[in-house]
Amino acid sequence: MLVVPALAGLALLLLPMAGLAWRAPWGRLPGLLTADHVLTALRLSLTTATLATVLALIMGIPVAWMLARDNVRGRGVLRGLVTVPLVLPPVVGGIALLVAFGRRGVVGGWLEQTFGINVPFTTVAVIMAQTFVAMPFLIIAVEGALRGADSRYDQIAASLGASPWTTFRRVTLPSVAPSVVAGAILCWARALGEFGATITFAGSLPGTTRTLPLEAYAAIGAGDTDTALVLSVIMVAVCVTVLVALRDRWVRAL
Amino acid sequence: MTGVRTAIVVLAGVVVALLGWSWLGGGDDGSDDATGGDVSADDDGRxxxxxxxxxxxxxxxxxxxxxxxxxxxxxxxxxxxxxxxxxxxxxxxxxxxxxxxxxxxxxxxxxxxxxxxxxxxxxxxxxxNTPALVVPAGNPGGVAGLSDLEREDLRVAVCEPHVPCGAAAERLTTLAGVEPVPDTLATDVKEALALVTLGEVDVALVFHTDAVSAGEAVEVVPVEEAESVVNDxxxxxxxxxxxxxxxxxxxxxxxxxxxxxxxxxxxxxxx
The missing domain is CATH 3.40.190.10 (Periplasmic binding protein-like II)
Known part of the structure; x- marks a missing residue:
């Protein structure tokens, strides 16, 4: 009874990827992989996704730490809010970023008038869009680990005279390091795949804002199916690698 | 547990309300059908x-x-x-x-x-249709003509070269000897237009009809060569x-x- 829907489900999940592998222009792969526009997009994607992950680590770990503490008021509401980007359609995130940081946006208008800084349609906008969408993955992973960690170690460190910052850095953080790594890898993979928020908030210009997924979208629009397929194969390969790297931590960290 | 149950009930209520609303919104067509009842819609061969x-x-x-x-x-x-x-x-x-x-x-x-x-x-x-150079109302970038597409200090949107408005833009700028420095390549003409109406770019090349449809939100900067770039x-x-x-x-x-x-x-x- 259960076999038929199970097979249908597996077919739905696996056939598209099999199709990619089947249709991919393997013969032209070396040429396409070294094509200028593909390399440009790849370089931009790797750089921005990595910077977004660094930003997520710098800001996300403290957020996770705050959410894991019991004495922060409105913690439940706050946790709900920071996880909104997990389920929000990314294009809505892009529109939200545009009305906040756009030229006529609340923050964007002030930034432009005061400092002459323009965010949308720059590489910075790509990184912001990616951080917006990907950081919750890191926050959730780290918060879960912090909550599960034994707080007695922190108390002992504090009782031995360690300052809160030293305790956090030398005791708390190392104890949740595996989850931080797992969260960071997930966050990086999500940032690498970001499309909707990026194209809405950062636009699409080769070398500046056109990341791998945007390049694939532009290629399919231009009728260049081979390039689109090659880019898709690259992204599938990256995702599979990430999941393999995480296979032991997957269940435990999340 | 009751918290979860309440949340599910609330969520289901919201979904049902939205569903009903979206179907009622489509009810406009239904009333059209009713008024069109006099027309013999069931004639054979129509x-x-x-x-x-x-x-x-x-x-x-x-x-x-x-x-x-x-x-x-x-x-x-x-x-x-x-x-x-x-x-x-x-x-x-x-x-x-x-x-x-x-x-x-x-x-x-x-x-x-x-x-x-x-x-x-x-x-x-x-x-x-013919191409049109559009700027946000009030022309904040002080755009005077096609050559302003080359200005680095302006935010410029042009369509992707493979979509019609991008192809038209390319023909127009080639004809006028201008090399645009775009800040983004829009996936279609309405996206380019939206960036102008939002004021996020200073100037964009769209079609004449898009400029018309945007009304007072945009201004058209006349371009002499535009008339010779006709898109069928x-x-x-x-x-x-x-x-x-x-x-x-x-x-x-x-x-x-x-x-x-x-x-x-x-x-x-x-x-």
Whole structure:
């Protein structure tokens, strides 16, 4: 009874990827992989996704730490809010970023008038869009680990005279390091795949804002199916690698 | 536990409310059906059924209006419209999308569909458009002409070169000897226009009709060479149309009296 829907489900999940592998222009792969526009997009994607992950680590770990503490008021509401980007359609995130940081946006208008800084349609906008969408993955992973960690170690460190910052850095953080790594890898993979928020908030210009997924979208629009397929194969390969790297931590960290 | 249950009940309530609202919103068509009851819709041989039309982004306003007017005179034909960049619409058709009528914003994109042999007969040119240089109301960037597209200090949007508005932009700038320095390549003309109406870019190249549709939100900066860059809009019934008679009726509305009037009002040149 259960076999038929199970097979249908597996077919739905696996056939598209099999199709990619089947249709991919393997013969032209070396040429396409070294094509200028593909390399440009790849370089931009790797750089921005990595910077977004660094930003997520710098800001996300403290957020996770705050959410894991019991004495922060409105913690439940706050946790709900920071996880909104997990389920929000990314294009809505892009529109939200545009009305906040756009030229006529609340923050964007002030930034432009005061400092002459323009965010949308720059590489910075790509990184912001990616951080917006990907950081919750890191926050959730780290918060879960912090909550599960034994707080007695922190108390002992504090009782031995360690300052809160030293305790956090030398005791708390190392104890949740595996989850931080797992969260960071997930966050990086999500940032690498970001499309909707990026194209809405950062636009699409080769070398500046056109990341791998945007390049694939532009290629399919231009009728260049081979390039689109090659880019898709690259992204599938990256995702599979990430999941393999995480296979032991997957269940435990999340 | 009660918290979770309450949340689920609230969520279900919201979903049901939205569902009801979205169906009631579609009830406008239902009332049209009621008024159209006097028309003998069930005459044998009259074109009827659902016609799916893929049309270029720049046709958004005019095709919506044509379809509304056609729905009033032919309530037995239901028209489903979908707009997007012509190049992508053709890709969708070639990939087997269930489409009856295709209208693109230039001949090059339609030629791709014709070459693939998916058209039923020849495409008919029903309108023409010219490029337009648009700026947000008040012209904050002080744009005076096409050569301002080269200014690094301005935020410039142009369409992707493979979509019609991008191809037209390329022809225009080549003709004028201008090399634009875009900050973003929009995926279709409406996206480029939206960036101007939002004030996120200082200047963009769109079609004349898009400038008309945006009304007072944008200003048009006259460009002498624009008149010599004419884009023809072809429309065709597809070979695999499920309702060929109804599809042809839609094409006739576009090329006929209703279409000519609506398209002219929208700023198109009509043959």
């Amino acid at each position: 074109p009827a059924g659902t016609v799916t039309v893929l049309a270029a982004a720049s046709l958004t306003e005019s095709f919506t209006q044509i379809s509304d007017e056609l729905a009033r005179s032919h309530p037995e034909i239901e028209i489903v419209l979908s707009f997007g960049p012509s190049s992508q619409l053709v890709e969708q058709v070639l990939a087997g999308a269930p489409v009856d009528v295709l209208a693109t914003a230039d001949m090059a994109t339609m030629a791709k569909a014709a070459d693939a042999g998916v058209l039923d007969g020849e495409a008919t040119v029903f309108a023409a 809009y072809p429309v065709a019934v597809l070979e695999r149309a499920r309702q060929p008679a109804a599809a042809r009726a839609v094409v006739e509305a576009v090329t006929g009296e209703i279409g000519r009037r609506v398209l002219t009002e929208s700023g198109f040149l009509v043959p």
